[in-house]
Amino acid sequence: MAEITIKDIAKKCGVGISTVSRAINNHPDINPETRKKIMEVIEETGFIPNNSARNLKRTDAKCIAVLVKGITNPFFSNMIQIIEEETQRNKYALVLRHVEAHEDEVDVALELEKEKRLRGIVFLGGRFVHSEEKLAKLNVPFIFSTIGVDITDRIGRVEFSNIAVDDKLESKKMTEYLLELGHRNVAIIVEKPQQPVGRLRMEGYEEAYAERGLVVSKDMICYVQDDIDSYSMENGYLTAKKLMESEVGAKVTAIYATSDSLAIGACRAVLEAGKKIPEDISVAGYDGIELGEYYNPKLTTIKQPVEEMAKKTIRLLLDVIAERQEHQQIIFPAELIVRESTGQPRT
Amino acid sequence: MAEITIKDIAKKCGVGISTVSRAINNHPDINPETRKKIMEVIEETGFIPNNSARNLKRTDAKCIAVLVKGITNPFFSNMIQIIEEETQRNKYALVLRHVEAHEDEVDVALELEKEKRLRGIVFLGGRFVHSEEKLAKLNVPFIFSTIGVDITDRIGRVEFSNIAVDDKLESKKMTEYLLELGHRNVAIIVEKPQQPVGRLRMEGYEEAYAERGLVVSKDMICYVQDDIDSYSMENGYLTAKKLMESEVGAKVTAIYATSDSLAIGACRAVLEAGKKIPEDISVAGYDGIELGEYYNPKLTTIKQPVEEMAKKTIRLLLDVIAERQEHQQIIFPAELIVRESTGQPRT
DNA sequence: TTGTACGCGTTATCAT
DNA sequence: ATGATAACGCGTACAA
Numbered sequence: 001m002a003e004i005t006i007k008d009i010a011k012k013c014g015v016g017i018s019t020v021s022r023a024i025n026n027h028p029d030i031n032p033e034t035r036k037k038i039m040e041v042i043e044e045t046g047f048i049p050n051n052s053a054r055n056l057k058r059t060d061a062k063c064i065a066v067l068v069k070g071i072t073n074p075f076f077s078n079m080i081q082i083i084e085e086e087t088q089r090n091k092y093a094l095v096l097r098h099v100e101a102h103e104d105e106v107d108v109a110l111e112l113e114k115e116k117r118l119r120g121i122v123f124l125g126g127r128f129v130h131s132e133e134k135l136a137k138l139n140v141p142f143i144f145s146t147i148g149v150d151i152t153d154r155i156g157r158v159e160f161s162n163i164a165v166d167d168k169l170e171s172k173k174m175t176e177y178l179l180e181l182g183h184r185n186v187a188i189i190v191e192k193p194q195q196p197v198g199r200l201r202m203e204g205y206e207e208a209y210a211e212r213g214l215v216v217s218k219d220m221i222c223y224v225q226d227d228i229d230s231y232s233m234e235n236g237y238l239t240a241k242k243l244m245e246s247e248v249g250a251k252v253t254a255i256y257a258t259s260d261s262l263a264i265g266a267c268r269a270v271l272e273a274g275k276k277i278p279e280d281i282s283v284a285g286y287d288g289i290e291l292g293e294y295y296n297p298k299l300t301t302i303k304q305p306v307e308e309m310a311k312k313t314i315r316l317l318l319d320v321i322a323e324r325q326e327h328q329q330i331i332f333p334a335e336l337i338v339r340e341s342t343g344q345p346r347t
Numbered sequence: 348m349a350e351i352t353i354k355d356i357a358k359k360c361g362v363g364i365s366t367v368s369r370a371i372n373n374h375p376d377i378n379p380e381t382r383k384k385i386m387e388v389i390e391e392t393g394f395i396p397n398n399s400a401r402n403l404k405r406t407d408a409k410c411i412a413v414l415v416k417g418i419t420n421p422f423f424s425n426m427i428q429i430i431e432e433e434t435q436r437n438k439y440a441l442v443l444r445h446v447e448a449h450e451d452e453v454d455v456a457l458e459l460e461k462e463k464r465l466r467g468i469v470f471l472g473g474r475f476v477h478s479e480e481k482l483a484k485l486n487v488p489f490i491f492s493t494i495g496v497d498i499t500d501r502i503g504r505v506e507f508s509n510i511a512v513d514d515k516l517e518s519k520k521m522t523e524y525l526l527e528l529g530h531r532n533v534a535i536i537v538e539k540p541q542q543p544v545g546r547l548r549m550e551g552y553e554e555a556y557a558e559r560g561l562v563v564s565k566d567m568i569c570y571v572q573d574d575i576d577s578y579s580m581e582n583g584y585l586t587a588k589k590l591m592e593s594e595v596g597a598k599v600t601a602i603y604a605t606s607d608s609l610a611i612g613a614c615r616a617v618l619e620a621g622k623k624i625p626e627d628i629s630v631a632g633y634d635g636i637e638l639g640e641y642y643n644p645k646l647t648t649i650k651q652p653v654e655e656m657a658k659k660t661i662r663l664l665l666d667v668i669a670e671r672q673e674h675q676q677i678i679f680p681a682e683l684i685v686r687e688s689t690g691q692p693r694t
Numbered sequence: 695t696t697g698t699a700c701g702c703g704t705t706a707t708c709a710t
Numbered sequence: 711a712t713g714a715t716a717a718c719g720c721g722t723a724c725a726a
Contacts, residue, residue, distance in 0.1 A: 003461065005703055016713035021705060031711060046484050051462035052402035053703035056718045077419045084447070098443055100431065114350065114719095115398035137393050233641045268641045294580045294615045296643045352719055363697035368721055378695060400719035403702045461703095 004047050012045070013038050024049060061117045063093040064317060067105050069125035073231065074261075075287050075306070076124055079146065082310035083122065090318055092119075099125075106130050110137060120317045135159065141320040141327070145313045146304065161320065161327040163313050167197060170302045170334045171204025174256060174284055177336055179208060181344050183254040183282065187220045189239050189266060190258045191230050198230075201258045201286065219248040224262065236265025244273040253281060253345035260285035260292045260301055267295070267341070278343035288337065297340035304334045351394050359392070360385050371396060408464050410440040411664065414452050416472035419576060421608075422634050422653070423471055426493065429657035430469065437665055439466075446472075453477050457484060467664045482506065488667040488674070492660045493651065508667065508674040510660050514544060517649045517681045518551030521603060521631055524683055526555060528691050530601040530629065534567045536586050536613060537605045538577050545577075548605045548633065566595040571609065583612025591620040600628060600692035607632035607639045607648055614642070614688070625690035635684065644687035651681045 006024075010017045015034065022030045023038040041047075055061070066083055068076055080096065087094045095116055099105045109121050121142035135142075136159070143161040178186050188205050191198025202221075209216045222243050224235045236257055243249055255270070257263035263285030267277060275281050277297055285292060288303025309332050319325035353371075357364045362381065369377045370385040388394075402408070413430055415423055427443065434441045442463055446452045456468050468489035482489075483506070490508040525533050535552050538545025549568075556563045569590050571582045583604055590596055602617070604610035610632030614624060622628050624644055632639060635650025656679050666672035 003703090007703080010713095017703095018705080018707095018714080019712055022712085025705080029711060034711080046457075048457050048461055050403070050703050051458060052399040053718090054705075055399040056397070056403060056703080056720090057705040058718090059706085074419075074421065081419075096445055110393075110395050111398065114395055233637060237641065264638075264641050267643060271643060290580060291611075291638070294584065294611050296614060296618060350719085353721095354719080357697095364720080365698080365722070366696060369696090372721080376695060381695080397719050400702090401721080403704090403719080404721045405702095406721095 003050075004045060006047075006049065009038065009041055009045065009047055013041050055116055058117055061093065061119075062091060063095060063116055063118055064120040064122065064314075064321075065095045065097060065109070065112050065116065065118050066122045066124060067097050067099050067109055067112075069099045069101075069105055069123075070231075073125065074289050074291065075146075075259075075304075078290070079124065079306050079310045082307055083314055086311055086314040090314070092318065106134050106138070109142070113138065113140060120321045122313055122317060132159075141317060143313055143317050146306070146309055159327065161316055162329045163309055163316070163332070164330075165304050165309075165332050165334045167200035168204040168207070170336075171201040171258070171286070172208045173204075173334075173336050174286065174302050175205045175208035177338070178254050178256060178282065178284060178342065179212060179214070181254075181282070181342065183345050184214065185217070185220060185248075185251045186254045186256055187222055187243055187252045188256045188258065189222045189224060189236060189243075189262050192223050192226055195230070198258065205256065217248075219246075220252070231259045231261050233261050233265035233268075236262030237268050238265070240266035240269035241272070244269055244275075249273070254342065255281060255283045256286075257283065258286050260287045260289045260299060263299055263301070263341075264291070264295055277341055280346065282342035282345070284342050288334070292339070295341075300339045300342040301337050302334045303337050305332050308332060350397075351392060353394075353396065356385065356388055356392065356394055360388050402463055405464060408440065408466075409438060410442060410463055410465055411467040411469065411661075411668075412442045412444060412456065412459050412463065412465050413469045413471060414444050414446050414456055414459075416446045416448075416452055416470075417578075420472065420578065421636050421638065422493075422606075422651075425637070426471065426653050426657045429654055430661055433658050433661040437661070439665065451477075453481050453485070456489070460485065460487060467668045469660055469664060479506075488664060490660055490664050490667075493653075493656055506674065508663055509676045510656055510663070510679070511677075512651050512656075512679050512681045514547035515551040515554070517683075518548040518605070518633070519555045520551075520681075520683050521633065521649050522552045522555035524685070525601050525603060525629065525631060525689065526559060526561070528601075528629070528689065530692050531561065532564070532567060532595075532598045533601040533603055534569055534590055534595075534599045535603045535605065536569045536571060536583060536590075536609050539570050539573055542577070545605065552603065564595075566593075567599070578606045578608050580608050580612035580615075583609030584615050585612070587613035587616035588619070591616055591622075596620070601689065602628060602630045603633075604630065605633050607634045607636045607646060610646055610648070610688075611638070611642055624688055627693065629689035629692070631689050635681070639686070642688075647686045647689040648684050649681045650684050652679050655679060 006017055006020050010020045020038055023035045084094060099108055105123055112118060118140050120140050123144045143163060145163045190202050193199040193202060206216055222239050224230050224239050228235055255266050257266045263283055267283050270277055270281050277283055285299050285301040288301050292299035292301050320327055353364055353367050357367045367385055370382045431441060446455055452470055459465060465487050467487050470491045490510060492510045537549050540546040540549060553563055569586050571577050571586050575582055602613050604613045610630055614630050617624055617628050624630055632646050632648040635648050639646035639648050667674055
């Protein structure tokens with residue numbers, strides 16, 4: 001199976017190799033006629049340049065990579081779409097890679113950086129638990145985007161950028177809303193505190209209680225299973241089901257699930273227990289995914305401004321690449337969206 | 348910004364280049380001590396082999412590609428996961444690529460085949476409207492998986508494999524179920540008939556009507572908008588909303604949406620119109636995504652056996668690559684799952 | 695067991 | 711404007 005190469009094209013056209021290369025890459029100094037003829041031959045031959053060889057030689061490829069951890073998270077679909085548009089508008093090529101749960105995203109980035117001659121990297125999702133040492137090995141600018149991050153930890157850092165919402169603050173906002181509706185037993189469905197995102201959202205919840213002089217009952221803290229996807233509907237269902245079946249289940253008047261997917265799973269468990277939403281139990285989520293608008297009842301949630309965040313991510317990255325800007329830590333405000341799934345507790 | 352290469356490692360270790368190469372690739376004939384020492388240096392140096400250079404040379408890379416069209420389709424998340432596991436179990440490397448809506452998946456495949464020295468390709472999603480001519484350019488085995496395909500067209504073909512459910516048959520099954528419940532005005536939400544998948548599901552619907560001597564009213568056929576994602580919740584919502592607001596809206600007692608996402612969007616429109624599901628209007632979907640189990644009400648649907656299909660896809664592909672089997676056209680049976688969103692019409 | 699030298703397909707440099 | 715040729719980083723005969 002003889003691969004057809006640029007040489008074959010050159011021979012067929014009776015020109016030199018470099019002329020063919022020029023034709024392919026839209027180089028300026030080439031006779032339009034020669035170019036046209038070469039392109040015709042390429043067309044009919046079905047020749048396709050080998051990208052590996054190109055990457056090996058190329059120095060100026062305007063290319064950035066987006067590494068996504070958690071393909072199942074619908075939250076990212078939207079962001080990726082916008083990132084693609086924005087990248088294209090800026091005439092950059094984009095390579096999109098999904099990172100498996102067991103893979104280390106920085107390792108993948110390191111590999112990709114060499115393979116594709118990247119100019120910049122965006123990390124979407126992931127856990128943000130990388131050593132400075134390892135991150136230092138990346139020698140192109142990179143940005144962590146939409147990852148829960150304790151901002152106070154990172155102030156003043158300039159090695160990379162960070163775009164996120166203040167998980168703790170927003171989580172507190174949601175809890176305050178529920179408390180002000182009159183709920184006192186708000187169960188929270190959350191990741192184990194080892195995970196930064198889960199921990200931050202939990203802290204916001206606790207702070208809201210504390211500031212009102214209320215105390216969080218240990219019973220109200222429901223950790224998701226860590227043997228399956230932490231933010232899946234299934235996990236929300238299983239966790240809420242356990243809660244509903246427990247003794248404290250009867251006391252609960254509201255459930256705050258720390259992601260919309262979890263919330264939807266939780267709703268199923270609540271309904272199965274014969275309770276109404278929000279009359280018997282209020283359910284709130286976090287993220288603001290599209291599904292929340294369509295679910296029945298419509299989900300009360302914290303909506304992250306994904307469009308703006310995605311746009312800002314790319315713009316900032318390209319600016320840093322072009323040395324038009326320094327790295328930054330940017331916090332976007334999220335919005336509490338009250339819909340149908342929450343209400344006052346029964347009196 | 349000097350890239351560190353295999354040469355540097357060789358120099359640092361005082362050995363030849365090929366020795367380093369042998370160490371990296373776990374070659375048998377190399378002194379374990381030399382190997383160990385080299386690996387240590389690699390470790391501390393942070394050297395990472397350049398994949399482009401490797402791909403250029405390698406001939407035996409056991410690697411297959413999966414091209415996915417329609418990243419937003421949650422239907423694929425599940426399949427991809429299983430494909431990853433199954434591929435890994437067989438010691439193959441996997442490259443996963445998302446194909447943009449405007450890209451031609453076969454073109455992408457052609458490019459990737461050269462770049463990565465692929466041994467086989469899986470197409471997930473996409474529209475199956477490729478010329479034989481173009482497909483012939485691919486010179487490794489490939490499989491179209493879970494794409495609506497008119498099987499009668501393809502019997503006897505041996506150039507590639509095909510794994511799918513019989514869209515027409517399954518769609519007919521769903522329609523029959525609704526008709527037998529007593530519904531006579533079943534609205535269908537479907538893609539324009541130019542799209543194979545939409546056309547087939549539509550044909551099944553029509554056939555079910557015809558076989559019972561019933562006639563499909565033109566009013567009952569609701570085409571989705573083609574300026575936004577055909578299978579999105581939003582499109583289901585907008586299309587159903589138009590239906591509910593039209594004159595015929597009052598006659599409809601059931602809506603059959605040709606995907607679960609569309610169905611969920613449709614539910615929202617029905618609820619907004621002040622109707623109950625399924626008491627006033629039944630709503631059915633197609634695909635069997637996880638969300639359907641969690642939605643409220645739980646969605647009646649046609650469930651495709653994604654796990655089995657994904658497994659079979661990889662096994663067949665690897666068998667064909669190893670010349671253990673010929674290409675095949677395999678049709679999997681889907682299952683009608685009756686849940687809460689459908690019931691008898693009001694009398 | 696180890697090292698040398700060549701080639702993979704392309705682009706960049708330098709002549710012409 | 712065009713062509714020859716040297717890289718790019720790695721794998722692998724082949725020789726040692």
